[in-house]
Amino acid sequence: MIPKELVAASAEALILSLLSKGESYGYAIIQEVRARSDNHLQWTDGMLYPVLHRMENNGWIKSRWVKMENGRKRKYYSLKKDGKDALDEQRTQWLKVHGVLTQLWGEKEQYV
Amino acid sequence: MSELEEKIAAWRGQLIAGGIESSAILDELESHLLEEVDIRLACGNSEAQAFEHAVQWMGALIHSGRFAMFNLDQAIAEWRRQMAAGGNKNSTILDELESHLRDDIRTRVAAGDLEARAFELAVAKMGSPSVVRNEFNKINRPTCWPVKIGISLWMVMAVLVAGVVARQFHFGKLTPLLTVHIMALTTGYLAVFLAGAFGLYYVGMQWSGKLSPQLQLSLYRAARAFTGISAGLIVAGLFLGTIWNKQIRGVYWGGSLREIGAVCVLMWLAVLWVMERRNQQNIYLRMLACVAGNVVVSLAWFGVVILMADPGLKYLGSYWPLEIFVAIHLVILALGFSRRFETAKA
Numbered sequence: 001m002i003p004k005e006l007v008a009a010s011a012e013a014l015i016l017s018l019l020s021k022g023e024s025y026g027y028a029i030i031q032e033v034r035a036r037s038d039n040h041l042q043w044t045d046g047m048l049y050p051v052l053h054r055m056e057n058n059g060w061i062k063s064r065w066v067k068m069e070n071g072r073k074r075k076y077y078s079l080k081k082d083g084k085d086a087l088d089e090q091r092t093q094w095l096k097v098h099g100v101l102t103q104l105w106g107e108k109e110q111y112v
Numbered sequence: 113m114s115e116l117e118e119k120i121a122a123w124r125g126q127l128i129a130g131g132i133e134s135s136a137i138l139d140e141l142e143s144h145l146l147e148e149v150d151i152r153l154a155c156g157n158s159e160a161q162a163f164e165h166a167v168q169w170m171g172a173l174i175h176s177g178r179f180a181m182f183n184l185d186q187a188i189a190e191w192r193r194q195m196a197a198g199g200n201k202n203s204t205i206l207d208e209l210e211s212h213l214r215d216d217i218r219t220r221v222a223a224g225d226l227e228a229r230a231f232e233l234a235v236a237k238m239g240s241p242s243v244v245r246n247e248f249n250k251i252n253r254p255t256c257w258p259v260k261i262g263i264s265l266w267m268v269m270a271v272l273v274a275g276v277v278a279r280q281f282h283f284g285k286l287t288p289l290l291t292v293h294i295m296a297l298t299t300g301y302l303a304v305f306l307a308g309a310f311g312l313y314y315v316g317m318q319w320s321g322k323l324s325p326q327l328q329l330s331l332y333r334a335a336r337a338f339t340g341i342s343a344g345l346i347v348a349g350l351f352l353g354t355i356w357n358k359q360i361r362g363v364y365w366g367g368s369l370r371e372i373g374a375v376c377v378l379m380w381l382a383v384l385w386v387m388e389r390r391n392q393q394n395i396y397l398r399m400l401a402c403v404a405g406n407v408v409v410s411l412a413w414f415g416v417v418i419l420m421a422d423p424g425l426k427y428l429g430s431y432w433p434l435e436i437f438v439a440i441h442l443v444i445l446a447l448g449f450s451r452r453f454e455t456a457k458a
Binding site: 025026027028030044045046047049050051053054057065072073074075 | 205207208209211212214215216219236237239243244247248250251
């Protein structure tokens with residue numbers, strides 16, 4: 001299981017990446033992250049929504065309520081232009097971290 | 113039918129008479145009962161004793177209300193009440209969390225869980241009211257004190273301006289239109305100055321290395337908000353000014369330096385807006401632009417004195433405060449941009 005600090009740190013990048021594929025809602029986002037990570041990345045359900053609202057406050061994403069066939073409402077989120085820019089920046093940052101770690105671990109393997 | 117099966121059938125009949133009509137719930141209770149019977153049989157009880165003890169045990173469970181007549185809508189209404197009592201009072205947020213809860217329950221029920229059990233698990237996974245409240249409190253961080261002080265000062269100044277202008281109106285020196293025009297333009301200019309003050313504080317804290325992420329966000333949001341407020345007020349002021357011009361002078365646009373100054377400020381605010389749209393990630397540059405706004409407004413507001421020695425503004429007596437004000441800002445801007453380019457090169 002991935003520690004909660006790393007889960008929290010990666011939350012924005014994951015949400016932005018998922019929403020870049022199309023609009024989605026909270027429950028579906030959690031399910032997709034869980035499925036893609038083979039259950040290693042598990043968010044507390046109550047943690048996701050504050051992150052989504054913060055991203056909405058930042059102007060990265062927007063939301064709309066959609067009335068479902070059963071009469072209930074569901075809030076869908078989608079990416080805004082600012083969100084695409086934020087995703088580009090976060091992607092650059094995460095790739096840098098990934099690159100450094102890969103480089104370091106590559107060196108370690110050479111020594112081993 | 114064995115004796116045990118007969119007893120279980122009779123027991124089910126009692127439960128139905130007691131109000132538990134759902135066959136799914138009855139099946140789950142029966143399954144649970146049989147497990148309890150097996151445990152007691154394994155401990156050496158006779159079948160009759162094991163059944164009797166298991167029924168007593170199950171009785172406590174059933175009377176706890178967990179399975180009896182479960183109503184999802186009622187349970188969710190109660191959950192919402194508890195969330196609200198725990199400090200989560202925003203109904204829009206609760207609507208969204210409820211939508212999530214219902215999705216989770218639906219998935220669990222489809223996977224074979226009973227509705228009551230699915231509800232329990234989904235609620236547990238959502239987190240307690242205090243956990244949810246704490247998570248939301250993280251995004252609703254209080255505004256930093258420099259921002260609070262700045263906003264308070266602006267409000268005090270706005271009230272003072274309103275008081276002075278209202279006094280002039282009271283003594284018949286101003287028409288209602290001109291009164292509102294002056295109030296809108298003056299508070300709008302003050303709002304640009306406030307955004308500039310936030311920009312100065314931001315740049316100073318950045319240079320001293322004391323700019324926390326919270327302060328950064330707080331200052332940036334405040335500067336952005338006051339840039340918007342100032343734009344609205346100045347547009348309103350200009351609009352009222354044109355109407356006043358038409359009424360008094362017969363033309364909408366008088367072409368005075370004051371009017372040109374207001375248009376210049378508006379154009380600068382438009383530049384800030386374009387920067388906001390185009391330069392999303394560089395807050396530092398946008399805050400420097402707010403600092404530059406101080407120069408634009410000071411020249412548009414007081415600079416007309418230098419340009420045409422407007423008799424209405426001679427109370428300044430001397431122009432050196434304005435020159436020093438502009439000079440200091442230009443130095444800060446020059447340093448700010450040079451540091452920015454150094455960082456970009458590095």
